[in-house]
Amino acid sequence: MTSTTLCRRACFPLFVTLLVTVVASAQRSGSTIATEKIFEALDVREGQTVCEIGAGSGELSIAAARLVGTGGRVYTSELGDDRVKTLKERVADSGLAHITVVEGDPVKTNFPDAACDGLFVRNVYHHFADPAAMNASISTALKAGGRLAIVDFSPPGKEATSAPDRDNDGMHGVSAEAVSREMKEAGFEPVASEHGGQRWFMVVVAKSRL
Numbered sequence: 001m002t003s004t005t006l007c008r009r010a011c012f013p014l015f016v017t018l019l020v021t022v023v024a025s026a027q028r029s030g031s032t033i034a035t036e037k038i039f040e041a042l043d044v045r046e047g048q049t050v051c052e053i054g055a056g057s058g059e060l061s062i063a064a065a066r067l068v069g070t071g072g073r074v075y076t077s078e079l080g081d082d083r084v085k086t087l088k089e090r091v092a093d094s095g096l097a098h099i100t101v102v103e104g105d106p107v108k109t110n111f112p113d114a115a116c117d118g119l120f121v122r123n124v125y126h127h128f129a130d131p132a133a134m135n136a137s138i139s140t141a142l143k144a145g146g147r148l149a150i151v152d153f154s155p156p157g158k159e160a161t162s163a164p165d166r167d168n169d170g171m172h173g174v175s176a177e178a179v180s181r182e183m184k185e186a187g188f189e190p191v192a193s194e195h196g197g198q199r200w201f202m203v204v205v206a207k208s209r210l
Contacts, residue, residue: 033122033151033196035060039067041192041204042118042147049073051116051141053109053134054124056083058090058099065096075111077104107133111141120149126174129164135186145209147191150179153199176201 038060044050049072050064061076068074076099078087084103091099102110107130109119119142128134138148155173160166166174176193180203183190188205195201 032200033194033202035063037194037202038120038122038149038151039064041149041202042120044068044118047071048117049075049115051075051109051111051119053077053104053121055087058087060122061099062091062094062096065099070098072098074099075102075115077102077110079104106130108137109141113140114143116142116146118147120151122151123153125150125152125179126166131163131182132186135182139186139188139207142207144207147204147206148188150203152179152201154201173199176203179203
């Protein structure tokens with residue numbers, strides 16, 4: 001096992017802690033993409049199935065579940081036993097039985113095939129070490145015509161030349177241009193893009209109806 005691999009395993013909780021702090025600060029200053037903007041971009045409606053990768057404590061998945069109502073469904077995921085346990089506890093506390101917590105995977109969603117009317121990934125995409133594999137899995141999870149919203153932030157300096165390095169110090173993040181390019185390579189159709197100020201952005205694409 002290389003020192004780089006050891007660092008990734010040991011340092012990931014620290015990255016997550018720092019990211020939560022940065023995102024919380026950004027939300028207070030209004031620089032990130034607002035929750036309602038994400039749901040508007042996905043055209044979330046009652047009765048739909050909405051999915052989230054890397055839900056953290058689940059606040060957005062719970063908000064989505066309230067929008068789709070009991071006639072809809074939300075699939076939400078996290079990586080790691082502790083984070084999955086925490087997410088399950090938060091979902092249970094919400095009392096919303098139409099949310100299903102799924103154990104995540106670095107290269108696949110683990111959501112049912114063709115289940116999602118809309119899917120979103122907030123501040124997680126830059127952690128995908130193999131975005132091509134994950135994007136293919138996302139496409140499989142989406143219904144024909146289903147939308148995908150990627151919310152993330154650009155690196156503070158030079159962008160990493162390879163996806164596994166996007167969470168390294170000094171290059172932490174991913175550009176909207178890189179996300180758009182990788183979405184196109186995965187076969188998604190562009191819908192819209194938006195900048196939330198400072199480093200945050202949202203790229204919205206759709207799965208082909210063909």
